[in-house]
Amino acid sequence: MALGVREHVADSSRIDILRAAASCFMERGYTATSIDDVARRLGATKGRIYHHFPSKADLFAEVFRYGMDINFEALAPYRGMAGPALVRWRRMAKAHVLQMIDTKPFQRAVWLGVEMHLRGATTPEQRTVFNELIAYRDRYGAQFRETLLQAREEGAFRFDSPSIASQLMFMTLNSPIFWYSPRTGETRADIEAIADQVVDYAQGGLCKEQGTLK
Amino acid sequence: MALGVREHVADSSRIDILRAAASCFMERGYTATSIDDVARRLGATKGRIYHHFPSKADLFAEVFRYGMDINFEALAPYRGMAGPALVRWRRMAKAHVLQMIDTKPFQRAVWLGVEMHLRGATTPEQRTVFNELIAYRDRYGAQFRETLLQAREEGAFRFDSPSIASQLMFMTLNSPIFWYSPRTGETRADIEAIADQVVDYAQGGLCKEQGTLK
DNA sequence: TTGACAACATACCGGGTAGTATGTTCATCA
């Protein structure tokens, strides 16, 4: 506690690095991003980064972890929420979409991390760290899948394969990280309207009724 | 014509390189893929690749172009198709999804190319080549958007922002390039069933009617 | 005041990679 100020300064510096790294990873991908790139964005040099993170892979992992941390926080208010599953699902979905918009660089990094893990582009040691992060991410996804199945039982959703439905749903809810970019003079209400459109689309897709047109 | 055989052999070798390159780009991304990686996958050396393509960027561009070429071919049967726009849309959408599944490596490369272009990760000279390819891809997307708007006029679809609707639709229809992978013993009918689920989801999302639940 | 340490910056090294320059082989054609 006596060193509270010092620690706070150090933590702030760490988070600045994470933010810069997330933006770089978003703009150029993992491999194409050099440590010097991240340092340059900070107006600093490699020394600063390697003082806080042992390696590039570790830096990336921390960006991933931070991104998932704030995702869990955004979803926390709806854990164990009473009432119809569909209502809870809508609240969760909108919170998720807004999160994608508000913290795009970190969410792109999470996406990158999942991709890298799927194609096994990691060394055996990094593998254990990655496995933990992927498990972390799966726990997050499980909250949605659970609500999804519950809503189906309550008759609000009707889909065949839960796994495909889940993939399509996440694809929709995550998609703003690829196509959203802020407009000049955009208000918070505008952003919420976009989020609502995304959630509506997903909801419509999850209670398909047609399919009779061959 | 006298050299038809020779040309055919050369073309075949070229396409083999394109296929290997597409797979490598899919598995490791653009930057992390080395020319030696592609050569190794072919059981060859760099010489073979640089004999057919002047640079790594050009190789990638040709993979992109080939991917779009076969996309246009897959959609050709439905150009100017008569009848309701919704029916045409469903045919086009299903053809697109099947194409994503059948030629995944090339489609992932196209995705990569669009991402690279969006973040301007190209040299000025490559820029003109890329601009052409992106325009090529936009022409492809325009076929869908046109049908989309027509279907809305006919009352089959109802969405607010055409641009967001288009983004969400393509996100859905493209998504198999990220999550689909062939199962052992999978029949063509199984694949078509998956494609139908994807198309149904997109259709449901495009004619949302709810949204009254806040 | 002083030593000690955190928080960086600077200088450097080794491995990997895009691209090139130069063989080598084999089919084709005059």
Place this chain on the structure above:
DNA sequence: TGATGAACATACTACCCGGTATGTTGTCAA
């Protein structure tokens, strides 16, 4: 049949990047 060039393989270079080893500076506790 000999020459020519396509279709590669081999050998090499220059450069970039991850990582390390070593300064330098400001701050805080004693």
